[in-house]
Amino acid sequence: MRVLVVGNGGREHAIIQSLKRSKKIKEIYAIAGNGGIANDAITVDMDVKAVDKVADWAVENKIDFAVVAPDDPLVLGAVNLLEEKGIPCFGPRKEAAIIEGSKIFSKNLMKKYGIPTANYETFSDMQSAFDYLEKCDMPIVVKADGLALGKGVIIANTLAEAKDAVKSMMEDKVFGASGSNVVIEEFLTGPEVSVLSFTDGKTLVPMISSMDHKRALDNDEGLNTGGMGTVAPNPYYTESVAKECMEKIFLPTMEAMNKEGRTFKGCLYFGLMLTPKGPKVIEYNCRFGDPETQVVLPLLKTDLFEIMQAVAQERLAEVDVKFKKKSACCVIMASKGYPEKYEKGYEITFKTSRKNVFVAGAKLDGDKLLTNGGRVLGVTAVSFNLKQAIRKAYKKVNKINFENAYYRKDIGKRALKAYGEER
Numbered sequence: 001m002r003v004l005v006v007g008n009g010g011r012e013h014a015i016i017q018s019l020k021r022s023k024k025i026k027e028i029y030a031i032a033g034n035g036g037i038a039n040d041a042i043t044v045d046m047d048v049k050a051v052d053k054v055a056d057w058a059v060e061n062k063i064d065f066a067v068v069a070p071d072d073p074l075v076l077g078a079v080n081l082l083e084e085k086g087i088p089c090f091g092p093r094k095e096a097a098i099i100e101g102s103k104i105f106s107k108n109l110m111k112k113y114g115i116p117t118a119n120y121e122t123f124s125d126m127q128s129a130f131d132y133l134e135k136c137d138m139p140i141v142v143k144a145d146g147l148a149l150g151k152g153v154i155i156a157n158t159l160a161e162a163k164d165a166v167k168s169m170m171e172d173k174v175f176g177a178s179g180s181n182v183v184i185e186e187f188l189t190g191p192e193v194s195v196l197s198f199t200d201g202k203t204l205v206p207m208i209s210s211m212d213h214k215r216a217l218d219n220d221e222g223l224n225t226g227g228m229g230t231v232a233p234n235p236y237y238t239e240s241v242a243k244e245c246m247e248k249i250f251l252p253t254m255e256a257m258n259k260e261g262r263t264f265k266g267c268l269y270f271g272l273m274l275t276p277k278g279p280k281v282i283e284y285n286c287r288f289g290d291p292e293t294q295v296v297l298p299l300l301k302t303d304l305f306e307i308m309q310a311v312a313q314e315r316l317a318e319v320d321v322k323f324k325k326k327s328a329c330c331v332i333m334a335s336k337g338y339p340e341k342y343e344k345g346y347e348i349t350f351k352t353s354r355k356n357v358f359v360a361g362a363k364l365d366g367d368k369l370l371t372n373g374g375r376v377l378g379v380t381a382v383s384f385n386l387k388q389a390i391r392k393a394y395k396k397v398n399k400i401n402f403e404n405a406y407y408r409k410d411i412g413k414r415a416l417k418a419y420g421e422e423r
């Protein structure tokens with residue numbers, strides 16, 4: 001089998017390292033991949049958003065199966081094009097990817113089908129949004145409707161801040177067209193949990209839960225980033241919470257998408273907040289999370305390719321999806337200054353095995369690997385408990401060097417505390 005993975009970050013590297021373990025796969029190609037992914041796949045330089053070109057390339061190169069990982073190509077219909085050309089895919093068609101592509105769509109879906117989420121109103125007109133804000137309690141959350149690289153969410157503590165947020169999205173267009181419409185929603189509190197799931201529209205299998213660390217600095221301070229580290233499982237996600245989520249959120253979402261004629265096939269990501277009034281959906285993503293994938297897939301026991309093929313063929317019910325009863329921790333090594341200004345082009349050296357080291361932003365220069373992005377590496381370790389996984393991950397981080405490296409020192413600390421430190 002010749003498999004193509006579309007995407008170029010740490011998440012895609014984790015998917016590729018997992019797929020490599022499958023005996024059914026002969027060759028893995030990555031569009032566009034990166035200098036680190038080139039260690040595990042054949043990389044092809046191409047813009048992932050040029051979905052027509054990607055589909056044509058896949059046909060010309062006799063690809064047997066494609067995995068489309070990032071939100072942009074999914075929302076742009078990469079899977080539709082590939083399937084129309086006869087290439088089976090893992091990933092939702094664009095009619096279903098809208099669950100992430102439009103926050104207004106997903107909020108209205110949840111309202112229509114009674115799926116718990118923050119109360120909200122949507123606006124396409126700035127003055128109406130301002131009038132509404134006058135009546136709201138603070139803090140309040142303002143979200144751009146469309147894809148905004150995970151940055152289109154502003155938590156406003158005062159009315160003035162909230163109005164500024166609306167203006168920046170609707171008038172100043174800081175998130176481009178994605179801010180033409182906004183969602184204003186109730187501020188929720190409680191621990192956050194990420195749950196990725198496999199679904200073929202008939203069956204939904206949640207993967208092991210995880211916890212992201214979105215802020216740039218220790219103790220959850222500083223700017224929001226794409227994610228500075230993850231641990232799995234998430235200690236707040238107990239068996240009873242899992243049962244409640246399955247009944248009230250996961251299956252109802254799968255069924256709601258079917259009823260809307262938008263059957264979702266692929267990885268459906270639930271960003272949840274465990275509020276005092278029960279679990280609520282903060283966001284849906286139409287794809288694997290990054291860097292959640294970097295802790296979830298190293299714990300997967302079952303052959304990932306077997307699962308992906310079963311999802312594409314709508315026979316997920318036949319596969320026994322199993323996870324190791326272990327813990328994982330991923331520490332993101334970033335370029336100092338991320339998520340704002342940072343320098344790149346520094347050589348990365350490894351005094352450790354590169355297994356479970358997922359490269360997000362690096363390029364090859366001859367046989368040297370150079371930093372080439374804000375988030376550079378996701379360094380994952382797996383162990384029998386969380387404490388050991390954290391220790392192992394940081395030990396590995398200490399054996400990887402590049403100039404200007406920055407990483408949080410407290411990944412997993414909050415999770416350990418929730419366990420009562422003993423694990």
Ligand code: AMP
Nearest residue numbers: 118141150153185186187188271282283
């Ligand atoms: P999102 O891009 O929708 O995941 O939002 C980014 C982050 O903003 C989330 O991970 C939460 O920490 C926070 N957030 C989003 N919506 C809310 C909400 N309604 N209440 C409190 N925090 C929120």
Ligand code: GLY
Nearest residue numbers: 212227289290291
């Ligand atoms: N880690 C959050 C996301 O992938 O959107």
